[in-house]
Amino acid sequence: MNNYKKSTSLFFKRFILIILMYQLSRVLFYLINFKLLDTFTFQTFLGGLLFDFTAVSYINLIFLIAHLIPGRFKYTNRYQLIVKIAYYLVNLLFIATNFIDIIYYRFTGRRSTFGMITAKGMQHEAIGLIPSFLQEFWYIAVVFIILSILLWKMIPDLNGTSFTKKLIKKDYYKKTVFLAVGVTLLMILGRGGLQKKPIRIVDGIKFGSITNTPLVLNTPFTIIKTFIKKDDLEKVSYFDSIELKKIYSPVISLKTTKTPDKKNVIVLILESFGNENIGRGQTPFLDSLITKSYYFKNGFANGKVSIDAVPSILSSVPSLMNNSFISSSYSVNKINGLPKILKKEGYSTSFFHGAFNGSQNFDQYAKVAGFDQYYGKDQYIGPEAFDGKWGIFDEEFLQFFSSKLSSFQEPFFSSLFTISSHNPYTIPKKYIRKFPKGTTRIQESIAYTDYALRRFFETAKKQNWYKNTLFVISADHTSSGDRNTDKTNIGKFRIPILFFDPSNPDLIGVHDKNFQQIDIMPSILDYLNIKAEIVSFGKSYKVKDDFVVYYLEGTYHYIDGDFYLAFGNNKTIGFYKWKEDTLLKNNLMKRNTFKVKEAEKFIKAYIQSFNNRVINNQLTL
Structure with missing residues (x-):
């Protein structure tokens, strides 16, 4: 039994060593991203320790059995x-995900999930982007290599064992009981305690501010949780069907007596063009276009990654779950988005993305959404313009886009997603030092894409279809801002959204309405006087409703007028007047209970409608 005790002690020492490595990676996470986070408190430390024990227990259960x-x-x-060796390699792999998110967090605003790292097309992106990440953030790679070496050297060995005693049945019984107790204890740690339900991603908000949830969590935990439960939607029943419809229904009836306006429609989705980059000298063309457009200064993204933006903008379906809708099993649900609706109205439809075909699963989404044609890097025809990483530079691809539009039968509906303002922010050599560097690394490439956009409009103006076209421009998500307001859970989602119709001088002005990506589809249909009855989780720009809903790491964010409510763990965790309290310092949830209850009622109805319709494949009528 002496050897057995040594094996038990050995596993315990190795287990604690891995816990210490997780804590070290959390400290580095904070030091590198402290401008995007709140203060690292003792409560944050305790919460992080709980989630570390959970992840390490899940991962090392097999090794407990191997030891005992x-x-x-x-x-x-x-x-x-x-x-x-197996213990070292498996744990090092999961520790590596923590180190990757030390940098990746500033682009996504959340810990990575299983769906994010396994989405179709991501493997190709990794090949192109990992070298640039290593070049830019070499110091993280150096720290990780040093830690890898230290970890191997610090893993204790089993010494002084003896083989003299032959085991009898009694020994096997004792050790089997010992093993069972060990497995039971590790499973309790793995579920986060003896509470009714195992801890979830959303429980991170219990240990600090909403902003610090990613600091409390660890990436192995979020990957494991979203792997075990890949589609993390649950049916909810806050209200019966009659009451639910009274509070909120995503069924929208667009009615008009006017003749449909068969204008062409172009939706331009700009990579990482968050509000933090607008009006600061990097986007002179877009800033100018805003003055000629119907501009929503309180525009919001419905997600933090590109694959959240496409279904939100083109199908009015947000990603209100830890996995993106487009990479979940729900991505094959029937949807009745802009391609299918406009196709019935006689439109030809197409989707353009300058990256390699298969990138972010956009080509597959285009098929499900009903686009007639998809144009990626493989379909590009024009001057050599490969950026050396993952696609065609925006200037040349936008010119290719313009030429293809001129070949389409009108009316046409087409959407293009830019790529050059995506990490590694590569711009053509001929433009190096031509654009202002700005205050963050992305802003030079933002300025380049803005220039490419100017060139596109200069070419488009000469085409016959130009004056008969509605242009809609939206960022896909924010980037890493350098102002305090950029790091709040309001600032992380604020983006420019505008409608521009060169033939309509009345479609102009800066508007205060809260407007989100999922509002774009019903607004386009309403503007074109197209009669439709659709499932849309947004609303038309013409209605009085003033709400926005988005989701991040277990928390639902609901904005209505001047009020902002954070809802997680089935309860309100924050309530603010966000327009005057821009840094969200003054929590009003205990002072304005009536308004909080009213907001809670709406967000519960919204969640129930979304979850149940997605689960039941009821996104069409």
Whole structure:
């Protein structure tokens, strides 16, 4: 039994060593991203420790069994070496995900999930982008290599074992009980305690401010949780069907007596063009276009990554779950988005994305959404313009886009997603030092894409279809801003959205209405006087409703007029007057209980409608 105690002690020492490595990665996460986070408190430390114990317990359950399984065979040098190497490699792999998110967090605003790292097309992006990440953030790679070496050297070995005693049945019984107790304890740690439900991603908000939830969590935990439960929607029943419809229904009836206006429609989705980049000298063309457009200064993204933006903008379906809709099993649900609706009105439809075909699963989404044609890097025809990483530079691809539009039968509906303001922010060599560097690394490439956009409109103006076209421009998500307001859970989602119709001088002005990506589809249909009855989780720009809903790491964010409510763990965790309290410092949830209850009622109805319709494949009528 002496050897068995040594094996138990060995596993315990190795387990604690991995916990310390997780804590170290959390400290580095904070030091690198402290401008985007709130203060690292003792409560944050305790919460982080809980989630670390959970993740490490899940990952190392098999190794507990390998350490404690009864039998003399496990004391051989060969067996011990195999277990040690496997223990090292498996844990190092998960520790690596923490280090990757130290940098990736500033682009996504959340910990990575299983769906994010396994989405179709992501493997190609990794090949192109990992070298640039290593070049830019080399110091993280150096720290990780040093830590990897130290980890191997610090993993304790099993020493002083003896093979003299032959095990009898009584020994096997004792050690089996010992193993069962160990497995039980580790499973309790893995579920986060003895509470009714295992801890979830959303529980991170219990240990600090909403902003610090990613600091409390660890990436192995979010990957494991979203792997175990890949589609993390649950049916909810806050209200019966009659009451639910009274509070909120996503069924929108667009009625008009006017003749449909068969204008062409172009939707331009600009990579990372968050509000933090607008009006600061990097986007002179877009700033100018805003003055000639119907501009929503309180525009919001419905997600933090590109694959959230496409279904939100083109199908009015947000990603209100930890996995993006487009990479979940729900991505094959029937949807009745702009391509299908406009196709019935006689439109030809197409989707353009300058990256390699398969990038972010956009080509597959285009098929499901009903686009007639998809144009990626493989379909590009024009001057050599490969950026060396993952696609065609925006200037040339937008010119290719313009030429293809001129070949389409009108009316046409087409959407293009830019790529050059995506990490590694590569711009053509001929433009180096031509654009202002700005205050963040992305802003030079933002300025380049703005220039490419100017060139596109200069070419488009010469085409016959130009004056008969409605242009809609939206960012896909924000980038990493340098102002305090950019790091709040309001600022993380604020983007420019505008409608521009060169033939309509009345479609102009700066508007205060809260407007989100999922509002774009019903607004386009309403503007074109197209009669339709649709499932849309947004609303038309013509209605009085003033709400916005988005989701991040277990928390629902609901904005209505001047009020902002954060809702997680089935309760309100924050309520603010966001327009005057821009840094969200003054929590009013205990002072304005009536308004909080009213907001809670709406967000619950919204969640129930979304979850149940997505689960039941009821996104069409």
